[in-house]
Amino acid sequence: MSTSTPPDTLSRRVLRYAHAQGTGRSQFPTPAQVAEASGPLPDGAAGAPGAALPYGTTELLERAAFPAGRVTGADRPQERALLAAFGLQRAELTNPYFEHRALPSVRSLFPVHAFLTGEGPARVLDVHRHALTELPGTARDTARRVLLAGRYTRLPAFYGPLRGTLTELELGISLRALAVGLELFGVRGRLTLPASGGSLGELGLADGEWSWPLTIDLAEPAEPAGSGAEPPETEGARVGDQLRAAALPDPSLDEILAVNRTQAALGTTAPAPLTPAIPQGAAARDLSWAEALWERGSGRMPRGLTGMAGRLRQVSRGSLAGAAAWAAVPPPGELLRRVAEHVNVTVAVQATDGFEDGVHRLTGGRLLPHRPGPGALAALERDYGYHLAPGNGCDVRHASAVWFCSVRQHELVDELGPGAWTLAQYVAGWITQGLCLNAAAHGLYARPARAFDGLAVQRPLGLAPDETVLLSVISGTPRFNGLPLDLRL
Incomplete structure (x- = not known):
């Protein structure tokens, strides 16, 4: 996309995009498209050589x-931090998304x-092989970095x-x-927000299906991604572009x-230290980090049914x-903090x-x-998109808390520009993961959801008419284990 596009045109495009997913999504219906989702690894990575990750991180x-x-x-604290952040915890055999x-x-x-x-060709974390799998054809890079791309x-x-x-x-x-994960293992990182897609080429990722990556330097800051000559196209990128070209529009x-x-x-923004992501405070129970990560869950149903069921009980103030406290921890960097405001x-x-x-x-x-006043959660259940049905559980009315991250998108875009809409998603996700970890420490589930009717919940929540819900988190006591x-x- 050309950066010469007038800012007001970019802003209108972003605001329409935001409106169509929030308060106005019923006005812009999108026809269903049936297509296979991409595989769990980038193109070309399946079957490539991999280096085993260390064992014993849970211990x-x-x-x-x-x-x-x-x-x-x-030993190998950077790799253990990756496992703490993204490694497999459990399979729930009665859950359709196990x-x-x-x-x-x-x-x-x-x-x-x-x-x-940072060590030879770029590698991708492959949790199913418990390995770092090489991305064939990628250039050798001496900078020790983690890149997150969607x-x-x-x-x-x-x-x-x-x-x-x-x-x-x-x-x-x-x-x-x-x-x-980095904080748990004493590894320092510096975040650089994406200003171009240069890193996609370095990783051999097809530009037509991946987000621009977030870059976390684990050592001295390297030359900014995307500067100098363009990286060579790799086999993975070529395969991805060919598949997309052959697909339906x-x-x-x-x-x-x-x-x-x-x-x-x-x-371009300067690299920002990953400030402490964990708030100070005592846990509700005597538990370890291994137990807290293990217990993080989004609610369950029995017998392979979808949705969640809970039971209402009095929970602690903590x-x-x-x-x-977790939600109040600011994201790293001045720009993300301005968006968080x-x-x-x-x-x-x-x-x-x-x-x-x-x-x-x-x-x-x-x-x-x-x-203040009773009945807020029962009212919210009526505005939840996945209603109680023979094959689906919906128990918003029995939750202890339902959290909402929202933004007045016109104000956001007017002040910080159209790119701030994407940054607002990062902020909402940052807050959400904190809520999920805290819930696990208190024996609660925390279910992120985009299923509430954004227009209907404005009144019970007291949101402004132009305020859009980015993400919600339903938290309560699970009924099924x-x-x-x-x-x-």
Whole structure:
């Protein structure tokens, strides 16, 4: 996409894209498109040589108390940090989306991949082989970096333009997960936001289906990605471009890519230290980091049914205060923090010690009453897209809290430019992963969702008429435990 496009044209395109997924999504219906999702690894990586990752990371994390404990003196700490962030945790054999990691993902598809450079060809984290798999044909790079890139085509095509938002939300979730993993193992990182797609060529990724990567330097900052000569096209990129050329036209994917590339208008930003991603505070229970990561879940149903079921119970004050502390941790870098100032965090609460039932707003790191009164969660269930049915569970009314990240997109784009819409997804994802980890520490599930009717929830939540919900997180006590199979190594 040309960076010479007038800013007002870019802004209108981004705002229409945002409106069609939020308050106005019913006005812009997208025809269902049936297509196979991309595979779990980048093109060309399957069957490529791989270097085994270290074993015993779980045992090290078992010695670190949640949340203040850290692992010191571990061998290969950078790779162990990757495992803590993205490694397999368990398979839930009665769950239709059975693969679970320390972070949530749409239908357990995990469209975001972690790439590592610095020792020979670029490598991708392959959790199923417990290895770092080489990307054939990529150039050797001496800079030790982790790059996080999302593959839009990993999600089914019937999601339409929502594939863009969901993938970029997961990029924010993945960034928080990686920051936590690096902090646990004492590894310092510096984040660079994407201003171009140069790194896609370095990794051999097809420009037509991947997001621009987030770059985390693990050593001295290297020369900014994309400077100098263009990297050579690799076999993986050629295969991906050929497959896309042979597929049916996908206007929604073209729109997704155009909106993601508006980050170029933000300009190049200086690398920002990954500031502490873990808030200070005591855990609700005596548990380790290994247990907290293991227990992270999105709610369950029995017998392979979809959705979630819970039971209403009185929960401790710490479960909500702890969640507020995790949500209040700012993302790294000045630009993301400026975007975060526009992201409102609202929570509907019931049956929680020390908090009145009703809607609260996160302000200055504290939850303040916004719309007090009972019945908020029952009202929200009526506005949830996946209703209670013989084959699906829906138990919003029995949750302890439902969190919402929202933004006034016109104000955001007017002040910071069209690229800020994508950055707002990163911020919402960053907050969401914190809520998920806190919930696990308190024996609760935390289910990220984009299924609430954005227009309908404005009234019960007290949102502004032009405020769009980026992401919600439903948190409560699970009714079913399922049958887990431990996959940790």
